[in-house]
Amino acid sequence: xxxxxxxxxxxxxxxxxxxxxxxxxxxxxxxxxxxxxxxxxxxxxxxxxxxxxxxxxxxxxxxxxxxxxxxxxxxxxxxxxxxxxxxxxxxxxxxxxxxxxxxxxxxxxxxxxxxxxxxxxxxxxxxxxxxxxxxxxxxxxxxxxxxxxxxxxxxxxxxxxxxxxxxxxxxxxxxxxxxxxxxxxxxxxxxxxxxxxxxxxxxxxxxxxxxxxxxxxxxxxxxxxxxxxxxxxxxxxxxxxxxxxxxxxxxxxxxxxxxxxxxxxxxxxxxxxxxxxxxxxxxxxxxxxxxxxxxxxxxxxxxxxxxxxxxxxxxx
Amino acid sequence: xxxxxxxxxxxxxxxxxxxxxxxxxxxxxxxxxxxxxxxxxxxxxxxxxxxxxxxxxxxxxxxxxxxxxxxxxxxxxxxxxxxxxxxxxxxxxxxxxxxxxxxxxxxxxxxxxxxxxxxxxxxxxxxxxxxxxxxxxxxxxxxxxxxxxxxxxxxxxxxxxxxxxxxxxxxxxxxxxxxxxxxxxxxxxxxxxxxxxxxxxxxxxxxxxxxxxxxxxxxxxxxxxxxxxxxxxxxxxxxxxxxxxxxxxxxxxxxxxxxxxxxxxxxxxxxxxxxxxxxxxxxxxxxxxxxxxxxxxxxxxxxxxxxxxxxxxxxx
Amino acid sequence: xxxxxxxxxxxxxxxxxxxxxxxxxxxxxxxxxxxxxxxxxxxxxxxxxxxxxxxxxxxxxxxxxxxxxxxxxxxxxxxxxxxxxxxxxxxxxxxxxxxxxxxxxxxxxxxxxxxxxxxxxxxxxxxxxxxxxxxxxxxxxxxxxxxxxxxxxxxxxxxxxxxxxxxxxxxxxxxxxxxxxxxxxxxxxxxxxxxxxxxxxxxxxxxxxxxxxxxxxxxxxxxxxxxxxxxxxxxxxxxxxxxxxxxxxxxxxxxxxxxxxxxxxxxxxxxxxxxxxxxxxxxxxxxxxxxxxxxxxxxxxxxxxxxxxxxxxxxx
Numbered sequence: 001x002x003x004x005x006x007x008x009x010x011x012x013x014x015x016x017x018x019x020x021x022x023x024x025x026x027x028x029x030x031x032x033x034x035x036x037x038x039x040x041x042x043x044x045x046x047x048x049x050x051x052x053x054x055x056x057x058x059x060x061x062x063x064x065x066x067x068x069x070x071x072x073x074x075x076x077x078x079x080x081x082x083x084x085x086x087x088x089x090x091x092x093x094x095x096x097x098x099x100x101x102x103x104x105x106x107x108x109x110x111x112x113x114x115x116x117x118x119x120x121x122x123x124x125x126x127x128x129x130x131x132x133x134x135x136x137x138x139x140x141x142x143x144x145x146x147x148x149x150x151x152x153x154x155x156x157x158x159x160x161x162x163x164x165x166x167x168x169x170x171x172x173x174x175x176x177x178x179x180x181x182x183x184x185x186x187x188x189x190x191x192x193x194x195x196x197x198x199x200x201x202x203x204x205x206x207x208x209x210x211x212x213x214x215x216x217x218x219x220x221x222x223x224x225x226x227x228x229x230x231x232x233x234x235x236x237x238x239x240x241x242x243x244x245x246x247x248x249x250x251x252x253x254x255x256x257x258x259x260x261x262x263x264x265x266x267x268x269x270x271x272x273x274x275x276x277x278x279x280x281x282x283x284x285x286x287x288x289x290x291x292x293x294x295x296x297x298x299x300x301x302x303x304x305x306x307x308x309x310x311x312x313x314x315x316x
Numbered sequence: 317x318x319x320x321x322x323x324x325x326x327x328x329x330x331x332x333x334x335x336x337x338x339x340x341x342x343x344x345x346x347x348x349x350x351x352x353x354x355x356x357x358x359x360x361x362x363x364x365x366x367x368x369x370x371x372x373x374x375x376x377x378x379x380x381x382x383x384x385x386x387x388x389x390x391x392x393x394x395x396x397x398x399x400x401x402x403x404x405x406x407x408x409x410x411x412x413x414x415x416x417x418x419x420x421x422x423x424x425x426x427x428x429x430x431x432x433x434x435x436x437x438x439x440x441x442x443x444x445x446x447x448x449x450x451x452x453x454x455x456x457x458x459x460x461x462x463x464x465x466x467x468x469x470x471x472x473x474x475x476x477x478x479x480x481x482x483x484x485x486x487x488x489x490x491x492x493x494x495x496x497x498x499x500x501x502x503x504x505x506x507x508x509x510x511x512x513x514x515x516x517x518x519x520x521x522x523x524x525x526x527x528x529x530x531x532x533x534x535x536x537x538x539x540x541x542x543x544x545x546x547x548x549x550x551x552x553x554x555x556x557x558x559x560x561x562x563x564x565x566x567x568x569x570x571x572x573x574x575x576x577x578x579x580x581x582x583x584x585x586x587x588x589x590x591x592x593x594x595x596x597x598x599x600x601x602x603x604x605x606x607x608x609x610x611x612x613x614x615x616x617x618x619x620x621x622x623x624x625x626x627x628x629x630x631x632x
Numbered sequence: 633x634x635x636x637x638x639x640x641x642x643x644x645x646x647x648x649x650x651x652x653x654x655x656x657x658x659x660x661x662x663x664x665x666x667x668x669x670x671x672x673x674x675x676x677x678x679x680x681x682x683x684x685x686x687x688x689x690x691x692x693x694x695x696x697x698x699x700x701x702x703x704x705x706x707x708x709x710x711x712x713x714x715x716x717x718x719x720x721x722x723x724x725x726x727x728x729x730x731x732x733x734x735x736x737x738x739x740x741x742x743x744x745x746x747x748x749x750x751x752x753x754x755x756x757x758x759x760x761x762x763x764x765x766x767x768x769x770x771x772x773x774x775x776x777x778x779x780x781x782x783x784x785x786x787x788x789x790x791x792x793x794x795x796x797x798x799x800x801x802x803x804x805x806x807x808x809x810x811x812x813x814x815x816x817x818x819x820x821x822x823x824x825x826x827x828x829x830x831x832x833x834x835x836x837x838x839x840x841x842x843x844x845x846x847x848x849x850x851x852x853x854x855x856x857x858x859x860x861x862x863x864x865x866x867x868x869x870x871x872x873x874x875x876x877x878x879x880x881x882x883x884x885x886x887x888x889x890x891x892x893x894x895x896x897x898x899x900x901x902x903x904x905x906x907x908x909x910x911x912x913x914x915x916x917x918x919x920x921x922x923x924x925x926x927x928x929x930x931x932x933x934x935x936x937x938x939x940x941x942x943x944x945x946x947x948x
Contacts, residue, residue, distance in 0.1 A: 031357075034413065041664070041665030041667040054408060057387050058412060061412050084903040088902065092686060092903075096929075097661055270404065274401065294408050348673070350729065369706075377729060381701075381729075586724065607724075607726070607727045609727075610724050611729070614727075614728055
């Protein structure tokens with residue numbers, strides 16, 4: 001693998017390979033010295049055009065556990081904010097010897113541009129681009145589901161027949177898109193539940209069921225219920241009336257949580273708005289995977305960095 | 317030791333153990349390669365909800381000398397500033413595998429909440445919480461006093477009978493509080509000198525003498541005079557009339573400095589307002605320990621990280 | 633070498649030694665593991681009183697390739713911005729055990745003050761001070777020119793007889809000044825081309841030809857044409873009428889680029905204002921060294937850190 005830009009472009013074999021390597025990386029966390037020498041002498045640049053402390057430190061922790069050097073490059077206050085082009089930034093990082101670039105960018109497609117440009121030879125990992133994709137989030141979600149379902153017998157398996165209901169702002173969510181493509185590739189079935197104002201106009205090409213009624217979706221007994229974060233700025237932009245109304249209709253409150261079928265798990269990419277899209281009882285229950293998702297995020301990012309930056313990196 | 321939250325809760329044995337280990341750490345600074353492999357594979361997160369470059373880089377230098385990986389997490393611009401709870405932040409850091417968390421927080425008691433919560437198993441070090449405590453500052457102060465008094469024969473000793481006069485904004489100072497408890501535990505006697513507006517309403521439980529007259533305090537010949545930093549925002553809030561008036565009555569100016577008894581040392585936690593609470597002559601004299609305090613800060617923080625994060629960490 | 637403060641004070645022997653060591657460092661970039669253990673246990677502080685992500689990460693990459701620990705100290709939001717003196721900041725860094733300090737400061741001469749003060753024993757590298765100097769930029773420029781002219785046979789050589797035309801805001805540019813002194817020391821001849829408003833009032837002591845006509849300068853067939861970055865704030869301050877006018881008279885546009893003699897190279901310190909001081913065709917051509925300059929920047933900074941911080945550091 002040369003780059004990790006989207007889950008839409010991942011084959012089933014590639015996705016399962018990545019998840020399997022993440023299993024190996026998760027084992028490292030249990031060692032006395034939680035460090036592998038694998039990427040010693042490699043430099044990973046966190047190139048963040050948007051603030052995201054959680055994602056940045058997850059990649060930073062992953063890279064350091066593989067003994068890479070990490071350089072944090074926040075675009076704020078840099079020449080980038082003075083109008084330097086992505087091209088010049090990329091060529092600068094290339095010239096400085098960056099082996100991997102983790103990029104978060106407000107423009108959908110920016111990581112693809114970077115990877116396809118020839119400006120830089122480094123492995124590019126998309127850490128979130130506009131409303132497009134956030135592939136490592138989807139991979140850590142799939143990893144988490146697979147582990148919950150199959151435990152130590154997860155290696156080599158997909159998510160065939162698993163039903164996943166994703167609830168919230170589908171219109172703007174790169175997490176929803178990345179999950180959609182990856183879950184479909186792995187054999188799961190996705191149902192999106194959202195306010196009508198927060199569903200894209202044309203979803204005909206999406207391998208998913210679209211609905212508006214969370215209660216009906218819960219009564220269908222999905223294996224996984226994934227709640228998305230609601231951005232306050234959406235509310236202000238009148239996509240829905242107010243937070244109480246949102247919570248009443250599309251929140252996983254205590255009543256809905258109690259009606260979930262006994263085997264269902266509850267997921268959230270974080271950070272959570274407790275009391276808005278998810279109740280504290282749901283977030284903190286044994287069926288919630290919120291903390292596992294964070295831990296698995298480090299393992300999945302270690303796997304991605306390993307695949308892209310180790311000697312085994314493919315040429316195309 | 318599992319956490320370092322306050323000096324009030326430190327026993328004399330614990331405090332002296334910490335100071336003795338800091339002596340060993342100070343020796344490392346004289347080696348050709350100033351690094352120990354002790355915490356290799358451990359991750360220390362600097363979780364700063366308030367800016368404090370000096371304290372942050374002191375902990376960062378300490379952790380790196382012990383070969384730990386350091387991740388800086390400034391709450392500004394992070395999901396924390398978007399309303400994420402301390403609980404969710406803590407669980408995120410736990411899931412990412414943080415072994416130690418150095419926390420600076422504007423709310424008194426936040427580190428205690430973190431340590432007692434069960435949200436995270438990491439060792440917690442309080443790097444300043446509201447107006448409550450700043451224990452590593454007090455420990456480095458005690459270390460500095462002990463070294464000045466006993467030199468290389470410091471190990472194993474307390475500060476019995478030492479007289480320490482602390483001058484300035486006692487009302488708001490966590491440094492003053494941490495020093496009070498630790499110095500008392502180590503056998504020293506503390507006198508606080510402050511403007512009446514900058515003394516707490518009820519100090520009856522404090523093992524200290526409270527006074528308002530700096531000249532009288534200096535004529536009493538204390539072993540240590542510790543000047544606290546005056547925050548400009550206090551002046552604006554009318555706690556004292558103006559900087560000239562403050563300096564005239566509670567500043568260690570050249571005249572007062574000249575009247576100090578010949579063995580007294582002058583301390584300041586930094587950064588100093590030269591000409592306000594301390595004159596340049598006093599700050600730069602041989603009797604000033606300002607620079608030693610900074611150097612000792614790294615040693616004391618190495619000792620704390622070692623005690624909390626090495627294999628010897630206690631279970632309770 | 634104890635400090636690297638300016639190119640004006642560098643002897644020819646010192647400059648060539650530094651460039652030769654940079655050649656060795658450039659070779660490291662081609663190794664499997666791009667790291668040398670040379671500065672293990674040393675601490676380099678990036679003390680930046682002005683934002684400059686490019687320069688900061690170049691030094692950070694250089695220090696990490698030599699296995700030094702790096703601590704980034706941005707003056708923004710620190711006690712420095714609350715009025716702490718350079719003296720107290722320096723003494724703090726000294727006490728924390730900084731072995732090297734890379735300083736960027738808006739005041740011309742600040743690095744010299746730091747180095748000559750006795751406040752700190754660390755090796756000081758000037759990473760840009762006011763309108764005074766930016767020596768590592770000039771060294772990487774000289775390194776780049778030497779490599780283009782002599783390739784692998786560069787070691788030991790100066791730039792005797794090379795003609796260099798530097799175009800742009802000479803008045804405010806520390807890059808221009810550092811290049812002037814270094815290029816002169818190495819035997820090159822410098823011509824400055826600038827709008828009359830952007831030339832210092834008295835250049836009589838400068839070993840350079842001053843002119844205003846870029847077309848004539850190009851027709852003279854210089855070996856090197858170095859375009860400086862135009863700061864938008866200069867334009868607003870009425871040093872020149874507008875960007876179109878600047879570009880028309882002092883920009884390296886496609887037409888002028890086509891008239892360059894066949895052996896000339898085109899340099900720019902970056903970040904570029906494409907279409908203002910340089911056209912994209914010129915910037916991206918084979919004759920442009922922009923990317924090499926960035927890569928060579930890391931090698932030159934490794935060389936400087938090595939000379940200042942390794943055991944071989946001179947005593948004076």
